[in-house]
Amino acid sequence: MITEPMNLYLQTDFPHAEQALIFHVGLGAVLAEQSRGELDDNEPTSPPWRRYCDALRAMDEASESEDFQAVGIKCRDTLIALGKQYQDAEWLGDVGERPKGGDFKGWAHLFAERLSEGRQRSYVKTLVDKTWDLAVWLQHNANATPFDADFVLDATGHLVTVFGRLVMRNEHDEPARCPQCESYRxxxxxxxxxxxxxxxxxxxxxxxxxxxxxxxxxxxxxxxxxxxxxxxxxxxxxxxxxxxxxxxxxxxxxxx
Structure with missing residues (x-):
């Protein structure tokens, strides 16, 4: 028996523990890769996530540098869709000079201003700039490798998740705390x-x-x-x- 995730292997199939462990680690890596783009059935599929799933499928079929460059294009499209998703959100409020529709950095910086503060705001803004730069870099990298594409995929998915959590926090009240011991329980x-x-x-x-x-x-x-x-x-x-x-x-x- 091997845990995290728990699985059972017959000793007749794997006479040595090292064989079972190697197989288990490989199986975990495959399952993690397959689930990276899966969405919760209860969650609506947003435009950014749909485009991100397209990027994952492109990565599954990629084999040459130009294929990995195409992954960068799809990651860039994911970010542009993320910038467009909240342009009319109520929490955005009045915007003096609205950025152009496809200006991801301009919109994402506005989102960070409205949804975060302090160190979180600084982190999100930096994340916005660096993730966009990575996607554009991959798009124009004629010597792109599978590692490069995977790296940009992970960065893009992380940024989409960060904004999703910030929006969710904005739409819900802060968790209640006990007035006596300040516990959240x-x-x-x-x-x-x-x-x-x-x-x-x-x-x-x-x-x-x-x-x-x-x-x-x-x-x-x-x-x-x-x-x-x-x-x-x-x-x-x-x-x-x-x-x-x-x-x-x-x-x-x-x-x-």
Whole structure:
């Protein structure tokens, strides 16, 4: 048995431990390469990620320097798509002099200004400049090698991921912290009323046991007619929430 990732190998197939280890390391490398461009089924496929996957496929089929140069072109296209993706985002706010549509560096620097600060902002801006320069360098490198293309692919994928995380952080509130011990291990807690007429809601810290003031809600209030009507309207309408994707899946359609 070999761990990370755990796998089982028959001793009859691999008489010596060294043989099994070599095979295991090689298998892990292959799986990592295959999953590099895979997206979570629950995540929408954005234009930058689609172009990045095109670059990965081009790398799989590349064998000559001009093929590796083409990977650089596709990485550059990925970055341009990333610059265009958020040009109309609400968090961008008012932009005095808008960069040209394909000016990746200009837009990406604006994104960094809005989405980060301090050392993070400086890092993201440097990452923007260096990643773009790498992609352009690979595009024009007549002696490009597989290592060069892989290096630029990794840099491009990392930058797309960085901006994705910054945008996600901007769209969600900062994680709650316990006011007593400042731990992030806080969660909502619901307790039924003893007489069964309602329930109490509070926030509890799993680290120190702190609990917020409990708020009481009666079942009659919770299931008020207007609330039930809103829920019914939501369920009857065309779903737009994350859970509503289930209704548009092929399995759901077949079941209907």
């Amino acid at each position: 806080v969660d909502d807690d619901i307790e039924d009323d003893q007489d069964g007429a309602g329930f109490y809601e509070s926030v509890v810290c799993a680290a120190c046991g702190w609990r917020s003031e409990r708020a009481y809600t009666s079942w009659e209030e919770h299931f008020a007619p207007d609330r039930v009507e809103r829920i019914a309207e939501y369920l009857a309408g065309a779903g737009t929430g994350i859970s509503d994707r289930l209704h548009s899946s092929p399995h759901a359609s077949a079941a209907d």
